[in-house]
Amino acid sequence: MAMASRLRARVVLSRCEWSNLRSLLRPSLNRGFSSSSIPSHLERVGFIGLGNMGFHMASNLITAGYKITVHDINYNALKKFSEKGIPAKETPCEVAESSDVIITMLPSSSNVLDVYTGRNGLLHCRSHLSPWLFIDSSTIDPQTSRMLSTNISKCLLKEKKGFANNPLMLDAPVSGGVPAAQAGTLTFMVGGLEEAYLAAKPLFLSMGKQTIYCGSSGNGAAAKICNNLAMAVSMLGVSEAFVLGQHLGITASTLTKIFNSSSARCWSSDSYNPVPGIMEGVPSSRNYDGGFTSKLMAKDLTLAVSSAAEIGLKCPLTSEARDIYMELCEKGYDSKDFSCVFRHYYSGLAAFVRRSPISYAVQARFLKQQCCPIIMQA
Incomplete structure (x- = not known):
């Protein structure tokens, strides 16, 4: 009941949608986070931004058993993954088409806006998005995070995945630097709908050792x-x-x-x-x-x-x-x-x-x- 109350305070869902959301979340809360028990709604992950941090984060997800598709404007960064048989796409939009979850790790607010809302960006097909969840681990201003979260919530899903028709966004910047990214010991500071945070926790714990829920959208970026x-x-x-x-x-x-x-x-x-x-x-x-x-x-x-x-x-x-x-x-x-x-x-x-x-x-x-x-x- 407490979880339902928190959810109603943040987003309006019908009883049917709430029932579907609970059925989606329950497995992720009870299962372990090993590669053999990856929830189906997290299995296909698109990762955009393969720099010093993103390269190691994406690599750790691959090691954990997730099906990863990658994109970066740096050809050499893409090549490191494609040579290992990891699908590499030319545009963010192409990554979104084959992913349940998108993770972005980019240098600045302008880069994030370009990847999400630019030409061939993640939100290019606003009326029928494949990903149900977008996670931005970039360090950007809270205002941009909140604006993107609002825009994403206005989109529709191509295929319903057991919860509301609208996709969700979490802002989840990290602490620990390159050594922690490589070792898989990052700390994630997460803002957004708490139920989405709980559902995505297996992803975070495949790249880090600790997650801290910071509250509503933009609070992760603020933290x-x-x-x-x-x-x-x-x-x-x-x-x-x-x-x-x-x-x-x-x-x-x-x-x-x-x-x-x-x-x-x-x-x-x-x-x-x-x-x-x-x-x-x-x-x-x-x-x-x-x-x-x-x-x-x-x-x-x-x-x-x-x-x-x-x-x-x-x-x-x-x-x-x-x-x-x-x-x-x-x-x-x-x-x-x-x-x-x-x-x-x-x-x-x-x-x-x-x-x-x-x-x-x-x-x-x-x-x-x-x-x-x-x-x-x-």
Whole structure:
């Protein structure tokens, strides 16, 4: 009864349609998520966007036993799948024709709009769509997610699949980056109809380890923007503290021990340390290559600034963080991991430099020439 009440609050269904929807959802809630028990309404999946993240997500779905059809504007990305016998289509519309569910993983709001509503897009045949569910895992603004969800709900299904005549959409951006995409340990933040989220959970758990339901349409996108905002500000604070500590004569390794055993402990210090020479396996250990680029962080912070402006909310740290990452991109570090802010904005040193003998004269010259922006402003 509780589930029925929630559903009635979000969408108007007839009793017959509600009965059909419950029969559709029940198997997905009771079954395990192994490839041998894939629900029929999730079996055929179209995946669009085979970049650093999408490539691994689609590959994990194939491993889990789903029948995948793919599309990307990059021919080389498509070739990697077609050589393995995975159907590759030239347009999003062709992918939709042979899929029960569509998953998109694209760089920006404009890319998402083009794939969904552009020429030969997913919604090209609005009156008879094959997919019953569209899942967008791109990081875009909540307004675009909500607008697309509304447009999709106005379409009709080519073939009824046990529930309402109208297809549904979930916004489901991810956290964890490329390593988590490859390992299948992503976290999905999902917005949209809760019953659709529950029905699609086997798909999410084939690509990730955790799903978090965030509420109505657009809330998944909003959650991702807030998550990345907090991540950016945290990285800036940790980087600034490391550089100030170096200027005051404390090694980065000592500060790391202090941070990670005290109130300053956070992901940016204990799992993604920005100081070269402190931690292996993170971008700072490989000249900031790989990981989450400064360009993408600048994009996400721009989305956060725009979202705050639309509701009249003052977010000074968001604006400052956006400006810093925009400056990094303008200086040519757009393809470097966002933790490069430690070196290329604050002029921090690698850990081993402070461990080596260095004269007071050299230290004084460094402090004069390389002072961090906060000290200079003071």
